[in-house]
């Protein structure tokens with residue numbers, strides 16, 4: 056069975072929901088700890104949402120110095136697929152595995168809502184289960200979700216098709232160009248501000264629209280559609 060690791064930092068919040076989503080997709084959820092120097096042979100990694108190190112300095116700024124991040128960065132260089140969700144996205148940017156940075160929401164309020172998104176790059180190991188340009192509804196909940204990068208970086212993300220999801224029907228945080236998620240140049244490292252792990256079952260979330268992120272990874276690891 057495909058093994059997907061989920062890293063818990065002090066202050067992480069969503070590792071259990073991520074584990075549940077991974078299991079529902081049909082993979083094994085492997086718990087990784089911020090102090091680990093061993094990734095326990097996982098084939099993909101998720102950095103979950105939450106408030107690592109109490110969001111001190113700037114969200115994700117301390118987590119990037121966790122021992123496990125050395126292993127995560129090495130794994131990224133080996134091509135291991137990595138998904139950072141919300142605080143995980145912030146950590147990937149702080150660790151320079153993704154360009155740009157997540158800053159305070161433009162309105163300076165924490166924002167929690169069910170958010171419409173358009174899936175724009177459905178060729179990555181985390182998004183291949185979606186139809187191109189599919190509109191989905193997935194919750195957001197964050198205080199520092201405004202994606203910011205230099206204009207040339209934003210232009211490169213656009214021209215290289217590296218915006219994987221964009222807010223539609225309103226931008227919840229003032230993010231540049233309505234960006235909700237991006238990928239690195241390889242397509243294997245994805246950062247996403249909304250929380251797909253909270254949308255895997257209409258009984259507990261607004262939809263099951265988020266499950267596709269986890270089934271995409273399982274398909275990539277199993278070679279389905281490769």
Ligand SMILES: NC(=O)CC[C@H](N)C(=O)O
Pocket residue numbers: 103104105106107110114140141142143196197198199200
């Ligand atoms: N849900 C989250 O992961 C929140 C991330 C971060 N603590 C913020 O407020 O922006």
